[in-house]
Amino acid sequence: MYPRWLWPLSALPGVVWLLILFLLPFYAVVAVAFGSVDPILLTAVPAWNPLNWNAGWVTHVLHLLVPGNIYWDVFVRTCEYVVLSLAGCVLIGYPVAYYIARHASRTKSLMLILLVLPFWISYLMRMLAWINLLSPGGYGLQFLSATGISSALYHLGLISDPNNYLGGQSFTVILALIYGYIPYFILPLYASLDRIDRSHLEAARDLGASPFRAFWHVTLPLSKTGLLGGAVLITLPMFGDYYTPNIVSGAPSTSMIGNQIDLYFHGGPQPTIGAAITILLSAFLMILMGYYMWTIHRASREVRA
Amino acid sequence: MSQAVASRPAGESEFGYVRRLRGWLGNPWGKPRFLILVAWGYIVWSIAPVVVAVQFSFNDSRSLSVWHGFTTKWYTSTDPSIDSVLHSAELRGALSQSMKLAGLDVLIATPIGLFLALGLARWRGRGSGASNFLMLFPLVTPEIVMGVSLLLLFSHLLTFVPFGTVAQVLGHVTFSISYVVVILRGRLFSIGRSYEEAAADLGAAPATALYRVLLPLLLPAIVASAAIVFAISIDDFVISQWLSSGANSTTVPIEIYAATRATPQPSTDGIATVIMVITLLSVVAGVLVYRFFTRGESGRGSAVDDVAGFGI
Numbered sequence: 001m002y003p004r005w006l007w008p009l010s011a012l013p014g015v016v017w018l019l020i021l022f023l024l025p026f027y028a029v030v031a032v033a034f035g036s037v038d039p040i041l042l043t044a045v046p047a048w049n050p051l052n053w054n055a056g057w058v059t060h061v062l063h064l065l066v067p068g069n070i071y072w073d074v075f076v077r078t079c080e081y082v083v084l085s086l087a088g089c090v091l092i093g094y095p096v097a098y099y100i101a102r103h104a105s106r107t108k109s110l111m112l113i114l115l116v117l118p119f120w121i122s123y124l125m126r127m128l129a130w131i132n133l134l135s136p137g138g139y140g141l142q143f144l145s146a147t148g149i150s151s152a153l154y155h156l157g158l159i160s161d162p163n164n165y166l167g168g169q170s171f172t173v174i175l176a177l178i179y180g181y182i183p184y185f186i187l188p189l190y191a192s193l194d195r196i197d198r199s200h201l202e203a204a205r206d207l208g209a210s211p212f213r214a215f216w217h218v219t220l221p222l223s224k225t226g227l228l229g230g231a232v233l234i235t236l237p238m239f240g241d242y243y244t245p246n247i248v249s250g251a252p253s254t255s256m257i258g259n260q261i262d263l264y265f266h267g268g269p270q271p272t273i274g275a276a277i278t279i280l281l282s283a284f285l286m287i288l289m290g291y292y293m294w295t296i297h298r299a300s301r302e303v304r305a
Numbered sequence: 306m307s308q309a310v311a312s313r314p315a316g317e318s319e320f321g322y323v324r325r326l327r328g329w330l331g332n333p334w335g336k337p338r339f340l341i342l343v344a345w346g347y348i349v350w351s352i353a354p355v356v357v358a359v360q361f362s363f364n365d366s367r368s369l370s371v372w373h374g375f376t377t378k379w380y381t382s383t384d385p386s387i388d389s390v391l392h393s394a395e396l397r398g399a400l401s402q403s404m405k406l407a408g409l410d411v412l413i414a415t416p417i418g419l420f421l422a423l424g425l426a427r428w429r430g431r432g433s434g435a436s437n438f439l440m441l442f443p444l445v446t447p448e449i450v451m452g453v454s455l456l457l458l459f460s461h462l463l464t465f466v467p468f469g470t471v472a473q474v475l476g477h478v479t480f481s482i483s484y485v486v487v488i489l490r491g492r493l494f495s496i497g498r499s500y501e502e503a504a505a506d507l508g509a510a511p512a513t514a515l516y517r518v519l520l521p522l523l524l525p526a527i528v529a530s531a532a533i534v535f536a537i538s539i540d541d542f543v544i545s546q547w548l549s550s551g552a553n554s555t556t557v558p559i560e561i562y563a564a565t566r567a568t569p570q571p572s573t574d575g576i577a578t579v580i581m582v583i584t585l586l587s588v589v590a591g592v593l594v595y596r597f598f599t600r601g602e603s604g605r606g607s608a609v610d611d612v613a614g615f616g617i
Contacts, residue, residue, distance in 0.1 A: 001505045001514070008432070011424025014417045014482055015436045021479045022443055024462070025454030032457050046461050096347045099340035114348045120584045121355055122540045124558040124565075125577035129354035131369060131565055132361050132574065138370030139357055183351065232445075240447025243542060247565045258449050265453065265547075278453045282446075289445040296441055296487075 026282075033058055033275035044272045061276040071260070071277075078256040081170070081245075082238045085177035086231060089185045092178070093230070097186050098219075101193035115190070118183040127247045130176055134165040134248075141165065168251030176248045177238055185230040192226025193219070225295060232292040239285055257281055355581075362574035369569055379571040380579075390575045398553065399560040403580060405470065406545065406556060407538040410477040415531050417478070418485025419523075425486065426493045443483045451480060452547030459548070469550035476544040481537060485530040492526035525598040532591025536584050 031046035034053035038045050047053050064071040100111050118126065133140030141163070144150040150162040158171045165172045196219060204214040242258030257277065264274030362380070366373035382389040390396050425437055443451070455476050459466045466472050500522065504514040542558035549555060555563075557580045564573040 001502065002427075002511050006511075007424045007428035008430065009424070010420045011428055011433075011436055014421025014424070014486070015439065017417060017479070017482065018439050018443070021455070021458070021475055022451075023439065025451070025458040028457040028462050029450075029454045032461065044457075044461070046457075092343070092347055095340050095343040099337065099344040103337050103340060104344070111344065111348065114352065118351050118355075120536055120588050121581050122542075122558055122561070122577060122584070124542050124561040125358065125581060126355060128561050128565055128569065128573060128577055129358040131569055132358050133354055133370070135368075135370035137368070140354075141370070179351070179354075236445055237447050240449035242449060243562060247562065250566065258447075261449055261453060265456065271457070275453065275457065278450055282450050285447065289442075292445050293438070293441045296444075297437070 029275050029278055032272055033279045035272065037270070037272050042270070044275070057272050058276045058279065061273060061280060065280070074255055074257055074260055077170075077254075078239065078258075081174055081177060081256060082235060084174050085181065085238060086235060088174065088178040089182045089234060090227070090231070093182055093186045093189060094227070097190040097193050097226075101190055101196075112190075115183070115186060119187075123180055124243070124247075126180060127176060127244060130172075130179070130248060131166065134172070136163070166248060168249050168253045170254055172248050173245045173254045176244050177241070180244055181234040181238060185234045188230040188233060189223065189226040192223045192229075196222045225299075229292065229295055232288050236285055236288055236292070239281065358574045359578050359581075362571050362578045364571045367570055369571065369574065379575045388570065388572045390572055390579055393572065395552070395555070396560065396572060396576050399555050399557045400576065400579065402470070402554055403539055403556040403558075404583075406473055406477055407535045409474045410481050410538040411531050411534050413474070414478045414481035414485055414534050415527065418482045418530065419489060419527060421482060422486040422489035422493060426490050440483055440486050443480050444487070448480070448541075448543035449547075451476070452543050455479070455544070456547045467550070468548055469554040472548040472550075473545050473554060473556075476548050477538045477541060480541075480544065481534045484533055484537065488530040488533065489523065489526050492523060496522050525595045528591055528594045528598065532588055535587050539580060539584050 028046065031048050032044045034055060034057070035047040036045045036054055037043070037057075061071065063069065065075060066072060096115075100108060100115065104111050130140070132138055135141070141150075144153075144165075145162065150159075153159045153171065154162040159165065159169050161167070161169075200218050200222070201214055204218045205211075209217065240258050241256060242262040245254045245256055245259060246262075261274050261277050261281070264270050264277070361369050361372075363375050363377065364373055365376040365378070378384070378387055378389060380390045381392075383392050388396060390400070421440065425433065425440060428436075455472070459468060459472050466475065496519070500518050501514045504518045505511070509517065540558070542556075542562060545554075545556045546559050546562070549559060557576055561569075561573055561577055564570070
């Protein structure tokens with residue numbers, strides 16, 4: 001009933017917008033990373049023609065990325081932070097999502113509202129809140145020392161000073177990352193747990209499965225999409241994070257890959273190296289991005305079918 | 306009797322408590338008490354710090370962690386030695402820049418996203434698959450990568466774009482479009498084509514079917530996506546920071562970041578509180594409008610489901 005040209009024409013402005021302001025900028029990063037540096041002004045000279053590409057800066061960064069060199073330490077630290085934060089999100093987030101999806105009956109809508117509330121509170125404000133809590137004399141600090149958690153953490157070697165959480169403690173950075181990103185993990189997980197048909201579980205129980213086996217063989221596999229989707233959804237931004245460690249620590253000893261990129265553009269005079277790190281980071285994250293886009297694509301096909 | 310209790314070793318009674326606690330938590334026939342504790346514990350943990358931050362925006366001292374009594378001076382004071390939210394040029398500038406970016410973002414990204422969603426949902430042909438792919442990419446790209454790439458684009462290629470408001474709006478719209486498309490596309494598929502076909506069978510011209518049938522059906526989702534664009538634009542820190550031109554294009558998140566790197570004051574908590582209240586009010590307004598438009602619809606389609614189902 002509609003003319004054939006209508007829908008491509010309707011998509012045109014958006015597609016052109018994304019081509020110019022999303023795809024083209026990637027090429028600008030590549031051109032700068034494979035370009036050269038002005039010897040006097042130290043500014044980046046991008047190489048727009050692939051024939052003039054100079055791989056020198058990218059290989060320079062790659063050389064610093066092997067074990068024993070500076071970026072290797074940063075890269076390993078970033079992976080540690082991301083993996084530990086992800087584990088924390090799963091350990092806290094799965095029971096919460098599971099409870100709200102399966103057991104919260106009367107309180108379900110209230111809990112859902114409280115669950116999405118952090119989405120509407122600025123990430124930076126939620127980080128600022130921890131400065132309030134962990135500054136000298138703050139409620140969080142008082143709570144941690146009154147309950148003995150501070151001294152336990154200190155004796156376990158997780159923090160180097162039980163009265164200073166805001167000066168270069170990896171523990172605080174991981175705590176802040178979990179706090180910051182866990183809402184984005186719980187919501188897709190909740191959605192997939194909520195979609196599970198209860199009759200599958202009843203069937204498993206009727207056939208003699210223990211509650212644990214029913215969970216392990218029915219609920220867990222059926223929530224796999226939400227679990228992996230939520231995990232990828234928070235892993236990607238965590239790899240590019242630089243503001244969380246800067247706010248709750250600010251020390252070079254907790255610096256992540258994002259901090260290196262930030263330094264080269266906002267602190268140092270070498271955007272070419274920054275662009276090279278950005279390219280390598282994007283290449284590394286491509287696998288995760290591909291996986292997530294494939295799941296979205298498949299989900300939207302199912303909706304259409 | 307009392308002697309017997311007293312003579313029981315202390316360790317045994319402690320063990321009894323532990324066993325009773327375990328029995329209470331692990332009773333398979335009762336409520337899942339362990340899960341209840343974890344779930345409510347999480348919710349308190351996720352919200353209490355923000356409540357404390359709001360509390361300290363009313364602190365009668367420069368301290369962010371020790372309570373010295375209630376005051377509203379960090380919001381209203383005209384004393385030049387106090388950077389109050391209402392009277393400090395810096396904080397007011399940050400507030401108005403945040404609002405300006407969010408407003409422009411909604412005005413530009415919502416229509417572009419609407420047309421793109423319609424096009425991508427119904428266009429079958431060369432380039433449609435690639436366009437779909439392109440649309441999903443901004444959702445999964447780390448913001449720092451987008452920030453770096455837009456910075457380099459505007460400083461080396463599209464040099465006529467000035468840093469500051471113009472560059473920031475272009476950046477915000479770029480990451481907002483995909484959210485609008487994903488939300489609207491879900492609604493488009495659930496509406497289906499039968500209503501428009503019925504309109505056409507009854508003699509409506511294509512333009513009439515679009516305007517009088519499809520648009521009203523899409524309206525709730527358009528409202529929902531506008532509210533979400535507003536909220537993510539207000540929340541954005543990375544893109545705004547990378548594309549800012551200094552003091553005159555500082556947004557509230559940039560202001561908070563700068564303050565935490567130097568010496569945050571209760572007025573920092575204050576400006577964060579103001580922006581949070583504005584966001585929450587706009588979300589509540591969005592939900593109310595959404596409810597109004599979808600009243601009478603059967604099924605479980607709530608705003609939360611619409612958004613949650615797509616993993617945003």
